[in-house]
Amino acid sequence: MKKLGLDATDIRILSAVQQHGQLSKTRLAELVNLSPTPCWARLDRLKAAGYIRGYHAELALERIIDFTQVVVTASLGSHRKAEFARFEDYIMKLDEVTDCIATGGGMDYVMKVATPNLAAFQAIMDDMLAAELEIDRYMTYIATRQIKTSRPNLAKLIASSGK
16 A cells, blocks of 8 residues: 655544544544644545544443453464464454464464453363464463553654654
């Protein structure tokens, strides 16, 4: 995808949307200090260019249901492209896996898994091992409480990158 040149106003719009989600035309314009019509036109341009993937609500899941969250690191025994693709395709189909990143170094993947209980988590791991995904080893870490969850501060990240 061709990179769109982003100016300070675009960054303010993206930061406001990241922090507040969907906003009215008027409220977004107020937050970024721009009149509503050009602000909305810029937002439409940013959406069309693929800078905004979607809007989501952050739920207080712990207030809704008791659940178990586990962080899993996994290393594959083979590092061929086909094995990575097979593992990633499998993970994409699991609703319980809420986050998965590929990493360099000692482990190939770090995942967050949310299940109703530990037994349900173990059943998922048993199924993954039975699916012959070339998992060589994995480590599990039971989350006991959420300390912080956030998105990167876009303006600060860009400022630190020297752009």
